[in-house]
Amino acid sequence: MARAVVTLPARAKRGEIIEIKTLAGHPMETGFRRTQLGELIPRDIIRSFACAYNGEEIFRAELHSAIAANPLLAFTTVATESGTITFRWSGDNGYTVTETASIRVE
Amino acid sequence: MTSRREFLVLACGAASIAAATRANSQLDPNQAALRRAALEEAVRKATGGAQVRRGRVKLVLPPLIDNGNSVPLSVAVESPMTASDHVKAIHVFTEKNPLPDVVSAHLGPRAGRATLSTRVRLADTQTVLAIAQMSDGSFWSDSAEVVVTLSACLEEGLI
Numbered sequence A: 001m002a003r004a005v006v007t008l009p010a011r012a013k014r015g016e017i018i019e020i021k022t023l024a025g026h027p028m029e030t031g032f033r034r035t036q037l038g039e040l041i042p043r044d045i046i047r048s049f050a051c052a053y054n055g056e057e058i059f060r061a062e063l064h065s066a067i068a069a070n071p072l073l074a075f076t077t078v079a080t081e082s083g084t085i086t087f088r089w090s091g092d093n094g095y096t097v098t099e100t101a102s103i104r105v106e
Numbered sequence B: 001m002t003s004r005r006e007f008l009v010l011a012c013g014a015a016s017i018a019a020a021t022r023a024n025s026q027l028d029p030n031q032a033a034l035r036r037a038a039l040e041e042a043v044r045k046a047t048g049g050a051q052v053r054r055g056r057v058k059l060v061l062p063p064l065i066d067n068g069n070s071v072p073l074s075v076a077v078e079s080p081m082t083a084s085d086h087v088k089a090i091h092v093f094t095e096k097n098p099l100p101d102v103v104s105a106h107l108g109p110r111a112g113r114a115t116l117s118t119r120v121r122l123a124d125t126q127t128v129l130a131i132a133q134m135s136d137g138s139f140w141s142d143s144a145e146v147v148v149t150l151s152a153c154l155e156e157g158l159i
Helices: B002-024 B029-047
Strands: A004-007 A018-025 A047-052 A056-063 A072-078 A083-090 A096-106 B050-056 B057-060 B063-065 B071-077 B087-094 B101-107 B116-119 B126-134 B139-148
Touching: A004 A083, A004 A096, A018 A047, A018 A083, A047 A072, A047 B126, A056 A072, A072 B101, A096 B126, B029 B087, B029 B126, B057 B126, B057 B139, B071 B087, B071 B126, B087 B116, B101 B116
Parallel strands: B050 B139, B063 B139
Antiparallel strands: A004 A018, A018 A072, A047 A056, A047 A083, A056 B101, A072 B116, A083 A096, B057 B071, B071 B116, B087 B101, B087 B126, B126 B139
16 A cells, blocks of 8 residues: 655745655565575665645655665755645556645745 | 783784774675775766765764664755755765665755755665765765664675
């Protein structure tokens, strides 16, 4: 079951720098581990993450095997106007999760 | 002729130096060399061969790590983050993980502050490198040395 959690302030002053924390539920299987029988466990990771503020991309990241399970990404943005912020994770085996959050800017 | 006391001091010193170098790295030297080459290649790919200067970047990692499977890492870059002068990308690399790349983040003036926090896996006691690409095309870096007691991905090439 694909899940994701996003934390950001519900309201902010115009021009304020807000912190966005994102957490996706994913095992991030590295592709370097073996089973007890010595077979390589195939890689299954989140490859990319993108965040858009009212449709305009503000942050993008490429993740690799060295990111821990349940990848946490925290970054900042300037609160410019009220609207929605969308988050999108995509990865191996057709994994895609989209999450949205709304923010009110005064 | 060394006295018995001098001999004991020397022997203890040598033994402790040997123990210290063994504690430094669990990776066999050939693997370590291959991975260092992979790191250089990854850095070249990210920077396009441009000169990387030290400074302006602050990489924060705990110096002693009990469990390499989840290590909090944060990068902060000194930058006004305006349209004309901002950080375009932050790359993080490791020296001894099976793959050198950790994360590449792309940001712009709308970030307000050039910061990034995440959690990473570390396979061995090693150096972690963070490189920031500025909008004027320059590259800045910082590195941190970490000691890892329990490593992530033990199965590959270690021991």
